[in-house]
Amino acid sequence: MMNRRQLLGAGAAGGAALVSTGAWSKTANMGLPEAAVMDSPATQAPSAPATGAPYNPVVTLNGWTLPFRMNNGVKEFHLVAEPVERALADDMTAYLWGYNGQSIGPTIEAVEGDRVRVFVTNKLPEHTSVHWHGLILPSGMDGVGGLSHPGIPPGKTYVYEFDLVKSGTFMYHPHADEMVQMAMGMMGFFIVHPRDSAFMPVDRDFLIMLNAFDIDPGSYVPKIMTMTDFNLWTWNSRIFPSIDPLVVSKNDRVRVRVGNLTMTNHPIHMHGYDFEVTCTDGGWVRPEARWPEVTIDIPVGAMRAYEFDAVHVGDWAIHCHKSHHTMNAMGHDVPTFIGVDKSAVTRKIRLLQPEFMPMGSTGMAEMAEMSMPLPDNTVPMMAGWGPHGPLEMGGMFSVVKVREGISAGDYSDPGWYENPPGTQAWEWTGELPDFSRASGPGTDVPSSGSSARSSGHDGHSGHK
Template sequence: MNRRHFLGSSGGLLAGLALPTLASAAVAAPSATGSAASSSAGGRGYRPVVTLGGRTLGFRLNNGVKEFHLIAEEVEQEVAPGMSARFWGYNGGSPGPTIEAVEGDTVRIFVSNRLPEHTTIHWHGLLLPNGMDGVGGLNQPQIKPGETFRYEFRLTKSGTFMYHPHADETLQMAQGMMGLFIVHPKNARERPVDRDYAFLLASYKIDPGTRRPDPSEMTDFNLWTFNSRTFPAIPPLLARTGERVRIRVGNLTMTNHPIHLHGHDFRVTGTDGGWIPAAAQWPEVTTDVAVGQMRVIEFIANAPGDWAFHCHKSHHTMGPMGHGVPNLVGVDQKAATAKLEKLFDGQHYMEMGSSGMAEMQDMAAMGSMMPLPTNTLPMMTGEGPFGPIEMGGMFTTLKVRDSLAPNDERDPGWYTHPQGSVANKVDPKRTDGLPR
C-alpha cells in the first residue's frame, strides 16, 4: 500500500491534523522522476498527472472533504543550470504544486498569504459559486499579508484547469504565481492513458546578472519556460513504445504558442472548457495554445527515438538575448575587431554574428566563449549525442523506448539508432546529375 492509498483511506485519522500540517500531510503524487502508477485517492482510482519538474499537492480527508493548503510566498528557484530566479509562487515553487482531485469531490482549499502585498486565487475554468471565483474586490475581499482564506466548492466536471491570482495580477503572474488544477473523471475507466504529463507556459523578463522578473515588461521577454524552467532543465517526457500518452499544456504568457511534436501526430482532445467529443477532435502535429487557454493532446507513442517537443516560435526556444542588437550577419568585423583590441590594451575581443549565431554555440562548446554576467544563461544551450542541440527556452524531448518499463519515469539516456538510420555525410559527387 503506497502513501496515496493509505492516506486516501484514512480520513478519520487525518481529519484531526492542524492547518499548518496540511502541506506536510501530503498525499504524495509523483514528480517528473517518480512513479506514475494508478492511485485510489479518496476511494476512486485514477492515474496521477506527472508535472514536469514539479509535484502534486497533498491533501487530507476531513469528513469526506478534500482539504488542501496553498501558501503564496517568494521562492528562489533554479531556471536552468547556472541560473536561478526569485519568483513569487506557492509552497516553495513556481508554478505552485498541481492540485489533483476527482469529479464530484468537494474541495476545501486554504490559502495563506506570505507575500508583501494582498492577493487572491482565481480557479480558471472551474464552475463554482460566484463568491469562490477569486476576483479581488468583485467576488471577495483581498487576502492581506498574514491572512488565510478558505475556498470551498464541489467539482462538477472533469478536465484540465489552472489557478492564478486576480489581484495585482499583472505583477503577480509576471512573478510566477500560477498552478495546475486537474480534475479526473469520476469513472476511472473513462479516457484512460498510460502516461499523463502537464505543464504551464510562462515568460519572464530577467535582465542579465539579476534574479527578479520585471513586472513592467509587456512584450520583450527573454525567458520562455515550461513550468518556469528552460531547456536543458526541463525533464524529458517518456513513453514505452505503444503507450497512449496525454500532454496537458496551459498558457499564462502574453502571446500564443504553437506547440509542436516531432515524429508523431496527435489529436486535440481537450481545452479548459472540457473534453472534446471524439467526433469533434482533430489531428495535428502542432497546436496553437492562445493566451489563457489549455490544450490537451493525446497520441500513441509508436516511433522509438528522441523526439523534439517545443514551441514553434523560434525565439521561444532561446535563452536571454538582446533585442536591440544590430544585425551583423554578413558583416566583416575584422577591421573593427583590431581597433577594439587596441582600445582595450590588446585584450582579446571576439566578434560574433557575422556568419550566424551558431558560432556562439560552437565557441561555448570549445570553452572559448567570453564569460557571461553572473546568473545569466546563454542564448542557446544543451548538448546531445551529436553535439550542441542549440536550443533553450520552451524545448524538451519525448523519449520513446521499446524497453521502457510501464510507469518508469527515469531518463533512459540518448537513443541508440539502428544501423544505417542516421542522416550522414556523403561525397558531394553523388549529387552529380541530379536536377537543380
C-alpha cells in the same frame, strides 16, 4: 516522492479567515492541513492517491503534486502564497512569487464529484486571491479580489470550498494585482480526473505550463511592466536545457496537457508523430469532433490537451515553433552582422581586450559552441548538447524519449537514442546529379543509386 515537507503546524496561521458565503460548512476551528513544500526543480514521480476515488496521476515536468488529507469526506489542500527562489536553469536562479516553495505552484489533483477545501495562506507583502480558472463553482469562490471576496491580507488564511462538477484540465492564479503577481510566477494546474476511470484512459499524462519572464542578465527579479518583449520563455518556470524530458514506453497511450499564462500564443510542435486534440479548458472533445495535428496553437489564457500512441521509438523534439521562444536571455536590440567582415576591427579591439571574440558574421550558431563570459546568474542564449553536437536551443524546448520496455512508473532519463544502422542521415561524398540539365517537369533526374556514400557509413544499400 517529495524531497521535503515543511509543516506549518495545525492552526499555525491561527483561525482561518472565511470567505463569506453560505454555500459550505464552517471550518474556522479545524487545524490546517500540512503545507507541503518542495525545494527541488526535478520532476517528481507521480504517486497514486492513498484515499478517495482512484485515478492515474499526472506528471508535472519539473514539478510535483500537492498532497491532500481527507476530512469528513472533503479533500483538503493547503496552498501558501509566498516569495520563492526558483532555479530556472542549473546556473540561474530567479527571485519569484509562487506557492509552497515553487513557481509554478504544485499541481492539485482530485476527482469529478469530489468536494474540495483549499486553505490559502498569504505570506506575500500584499493581498492576494486565487482564481480557479475554468472551474464551475459559486460566485463567492471564484477568487476575483474585491468582486468575489475581499483580498486575502498578508498573514491571513482564507478558505475556498466547492464541488468539482466536471472533469478536465484547469489552472489557478491570482486575480488580485494580477499583472504583478502573475509576472512574478504565481500560477499552477488543477486537474480533475473523470469519475469513471475507464473514461479517456492514458498510460502517461504530462503537464506543461507556458510562462515567461523578463529578467536582465545578472539580475534575479523579473520586470513586472513588460508587455511582449520577454527574454526568458519557460515551461513550468524552467528553460532548456534544464527542462526534463518526457519519458515514454513504446505503445503507451500518452496525453500532453499544455496551459498558457503568458502574454502571447504559442504553437507547440512535436516531432515524429501526429496527434489528436482531445481536450480544451472547456472540456473533453467528443471523438467525432477531434482533429489531427502536429502543431497545436495554445491561445493566451487557454489549455489544449492532445494524445498519441507511442509507436515510434526515438528522441523526438517538442517545442514552441516561434523561433525566439527556443532561445534564452534574448536581447532585442542586438544588431545583425551577417555578412560583415569584422577582421580589421577585431585586430584593433584585441589590442585592448585580447579575449574579444567576434560573432554573428555567419549566423549565431557559434554561440552554442563557444563558452562566452556572462554575468553571474545568466544563462547563454543557446545551450544544450545532444549526441551529435550542440542543440542550439533554449527556452521552450524538450525531448520526448520513446523506448522499449520502460516500466510503468519509471520516468528517469534513458539517455540518448542510438539510431539503428541505415536510419541516420549521412554525408554524401559521391558525384552530384547535374540538375541543370533538367528541361521540364517530365525530365528524369539521374539516379543517385550508383554514387558512393562517405567511407564512414555502415555500407547498407539504403535506409528507411
